[in-house]
Amino acid sequence: TQLLEQSPQFLSIQEGENLTVYCNSSSVFSSLQWYRQEPGEGPVLLVTVVTGGEVKKLKRLTFQFGDARKDSSLHITAAQPGDTGLYLCAGAPAGGTSYGKLTFGQGTILTVHP
Amino acid sequence: EAGVTQSPTHLIKTRGQQATLRCSPISGHTSVYWYQQALGLGLQFLLWYDEGEERNRGNFPPRFSGRQFPNYSSELNVNALELEDSALYLCASSLGGRAGDTQYFGPGTRLTVL
Numbered sequence: 118t119q120l121l122e123q124s125p126q127f128l129s130i131q132e133g134e135n136l137t138v139y140c141n142s143s144s145v146f147s148s149l150q151w152y153r154q155e156p157g158e159g160p161v162l163l164v165t166v167v168t169g170g171e172v173k174k175l176k177r178l179t180f181q182f183g184d185a186r187k188d189s190s191l192h193i194t195a196a197q198p199g200d201t202g203l204y205l206c207a208g209a210p211a212g213g214t215s216y217g218k219l220t221f222g223q224g225t226i227l228t229v230h231p
Numbered sequence: 232e233a234g235v236t237q238s239p240t241h242l243i244k245t246r247g248q249q250a251t252l253r254c255s256p257i258s259g260h261t262s263v264y265w266y267q268q269a270l271g272l273g274l275q276f277l278l279w280y281d282e283g284e285e286r287n288r289g290n291f292p293p294r295f296s297g298r299q300f301p302n303y304s305s306e307l308n309v310n311a312l313e314l315e316d317s318a319l320y321l322c323a324s325s326l327g328g329r330a331g332d333t334q335y336f337g338p339g340t341r342l343t344v345l
Contacts, residue, residue: 159336
């Protein structure tokens, strides 16, 4: 069974601060996706990382996929109240019996105070 | 381009009844996935359909079933509803069933079992 450990579970910061969310696993993933979810809505895709060592930037958000494709991080620079939400990482298996399933981390609830 | 759509938005049932949830994938996507997001439990994989066939199944009892129609839309059926089935049910679609294909989520159906 593939597991993704996401940390921290809760993050409460002031506007303008930087933050990093981590996802770690002992399993190798073919890709890793980051989503943001608002209460009562479906997760919205932020980015997909595929190649080990890959870094992708989306405005103030920087996503990194570990060299061994077992871990990933999301870094937000100068956080804004609009960044508030639930952030989820999800790993796609390389194959086998888990084929087709996304394994989700537990999520990070981010609150950015003005 | 329209995203993944789900209906109904909310569904209220009583214990022992059956529930039917529907999903329409993004145009051109052949794979449909179902996930359950219960409070405090994160997203759990339920079912994956591709080209009309069930390709993989999560650790849920047989009373959770579904199908995919020739137009690639999908239904999730939950029989003999139990209180713990109350959750947000999310549908996702992807271009195909290849490892690493990005999954795009719909807004979800909130099922409440009384």
